[in-house]
Amino acid sequence: MTLIYVSRKWIYVSFIGLTLIICGWLLFDEKIVPTTKVGDEVYVINMVTGEFKSETEDGKEIEAYRWDPGTIYIPKGKNITLSIYGVNGKEHPFMIEGTDIKGNVKKGEETLIPLRFDEEGTYRLICLTHPDISHNGPMIAYIVVD
Ligand SMILES: [Cu+2]
Numbered sequence: 176m177t178l179i180y181v182s183r184k185w186i187y188v189s190f191i192g193l194t195l196i197i198c199g200w201l202l203f204d205e206k207i208v209p210t211t212k213v214g215d216e217v218y219v220i221n222m223v224t225g226e227f228k229s230e231t232e233d234g235k236e237i238e239a240y241r242w243d244p245g246t247i248y249i250p251k252g253k254n255i256t257l258s259i260y261g262v263n264g265k266e267h268p269f270m271i272e273g274t275d276i277k278g279n280v281k282k283g284e285e286t287l288i289p290l291r292f293d294e295e296g297t298y299r300l301i302c303l304t305h306p307d308i309s310h311n312g313p314m315i316a317y318i319v320v321d
Contacts, residue, residue: 218255220247222316224280226263240264240305242316249320251295257288264305267314272299292320 225243230236240263249255261267261282268279273296280286292298298318305312 218253220249220255220257222247222257222259223262224259224264224267224314238311239308240267240302240311240314242300242302242314244316246317246319249290249292249318251320252291252293254289254291257290259286259288260284261286267302267304269300269302271318272301274298290318292318295321 223243225241226238227241228236228238242259247257259280261280261284264282266279266281268277270277276288276290278286278288298320300316300318302312302314304310305314307313
C-alpha cells in the first residue's frame with residue numbers, strides 16, 4: 176500500500192516536472208526567434224554585388240562592379256537592416272559616406288548592416304576597391320533618406 180502511494184506521488188511529481196520543462200523550453204525557443212515578436216517590425220533591404228562586362232570595338236575588355244539595386248530609400252529615424260549578398264567579385268570593402276559605418280562583402284557571403292539615419296539626405300555606399308571608372312567601378316549606391 177505504501178509502495179503504491181509512493182509511486183503515484185512520484186508519477187505526479189514527474190508529470191509536473193516534465194510539464195515545467197516543456198513550458199520552459201517553449202518560452203525559451205520563442206525568445207530566440209526575434210522576427211516573431213509582435214509589434215517589432217524587421218525591415219530588411221536586400222542588395223547584391225553585380226558586374227557589367229563588355230568589349231569595345233577595338234577588342235578591349237571593360238567592366239564595372241555594381242551594388243544592385245543602385246538606389247535605396249529609407250524613412251528618416253527608422254531602424255533597418257541592409258543585407259548585401261556577394262555574388263560578383265571576390266570582396267568589396269565599403270564605407271558609407273558621412274557615417275562611421277564600414278564593412279566588407281565577400282563572395283558567397285551575406286553581410287548584414289544595421290542602419291538608422293536621423294537626418295534627411297543622400298548617403299553614398301562606396302566600395303573602396305572599385306570607387307570609380309579607373310578602378311572597375313563606380314561601385315556606388317545611393318541611400319536616400321527622407
Ligand atoms: Cu567592389
